[in-house]
Amino acid sequence: MNDVRAGEAGYVAFVEAAWPRYLRVARLLTGDPHRAEELLQDCLVKLYPRWRRVARKGDPHAYLRRMLVNGNVSLWRRARRERLVAEPPDGADPRAAQGDPDRALQRALAVLPRQQRAVVVLRYYADLSEKDVAAALGCAVGTVKIHNARAMARLRELLPQAEYRSEGVRR
Structure with a gap:
């Protein structure tokens, strides 16, 4: 016991x-x-x-x-299936203002394919190595590198602000 x-x-x-x-x-x-x-x-x-x-x-x-x-x-x-509702949803999220960096990041991540999004979140937010991300996703390290490179290129287009760039890349 x-x-x-x-x-x-x-x-x-x-x-x-x-x-x-x-x-x-x-x-x-x-x-x-x-x-x-x-x-x-x-x-x-x-x-x-x-x-x-x-x-x-x-x-x-x-x-x-x-x-x-x-x-x-x-x-x-x-x-993925569409859901019909009787009435439209309530108003917009108050955090959806342009100046909210978390909301901007969430919108940018939502644009990414789910696998790329998972790689970015696990790699940079959870601070996992490429090997650990590959183990978590059940794929090869090379696949993680490809998804990461594509995701970061897309995020640079969507989020040109310096606050989302890594320390070594700030301009």
Whole structure:
């Protein structure tokens, strides 16, 4: 019984520490704060029964990142169908103003194909190496490099502001 409590306490501590970071990763992957929260909650619910095995044998952060990427693909596939609503949605997001850099970044990421978006988010926001991104996405390192190069070229077109460029590229 004590082992079970220790496992639950470890899970709770992991969730409390990881929530803000992975919510941001989910937002950048989905482009929608509501979908992002739903995605992260779903992944954490699925992680709980596997927690003791994952925490003992593997890296729970890598496992959760992979769950987020796979869950986003599932959400994307489900969302491809058009949904009819009785009334138009409420007004625009108040953060959608031109001056909001996070919103501009989210819009630019939303333009990218899902695989390129996943590479950029995992590589630069989650700060993973190309090898770790390849492992998380289940592809070759060369594929990660290609997706990264194409995504960064597209983002440079969409976001010419210096604040989104890497430290060595600022002009």
